[in-house]
Amino acid sequence: MSFSDIRFFPRVTIEQVEEGNELAPKFDEHGLIPCVTTASHNGEVLMLGYMNAEALKKTILTGEAHYWSRSRKVIWHKGATSGLTQKVVSLRIDDDQDAIWLSVNVIGDASCHVGYRSCFYRSVPTGEGPDVRVLNYEEKEKTFDPKAVYGDAPNPTIL
Template structure:
């Protein structure tokens, strides 16, 4: 299914910026950044990365797939947690080096830490160079990560 999807070679600026051919530009590691937002509210849920296979599977299945840079594996969002991201719309930016997914999330959460959004904290701005505390913008976790993932080590490298 995903193997049937082929990307066009990048041949000109006009083709990439104003044409109808999907010719994504992956970086030197074979990745393209993907901003994922809630389809209804527009809330930013996460920033992830896709390799060619993840992008093809996302297109083919209508569910978000990413490349985990920390674990170095293809990752079907929600395969373990059940928090599947159903793609409502997939867009590519003007020079085709970034992806934007608008999704509906089964279970209404996207962060492996248990919050709805991976962007659950804010940084005070306009306070000069002395930033001491992040502010939590989500009061409660949507789910308990230990119930879903067990005592597995956090997949994020420090």
């Protein structure tokens, strides 16, 4: 199979989208579809990213996660720089085909460019009383040193 062989079906009917076997993803007004990525061995949420049609096709074709960087406006092969690639175990699409769920094996056991295993390494207090502006660290140690891995590469986070 080649990149040009991967085609998405047009969205024709609700029945086709919800009950059919045709891949007809619904990209938003920016051409993106959200993608939740979890660890295959324990279901831990690693990250939330976005894919455009090209990133989704590359993920399908290569079996490795590709995303669209909204801040950098480029296709991003997860792990191309760091070596922390995400090997796809399962790629699922939700009922109305407007969200992707990847279950992956992470080579290097980390997914966050900040150095933590998961991009969701902090929690927000809930309920009465707590100061919700103060985040709690759920991961106590970084899995890797971002400076050692990325060197002087620009940080992808944009304020």
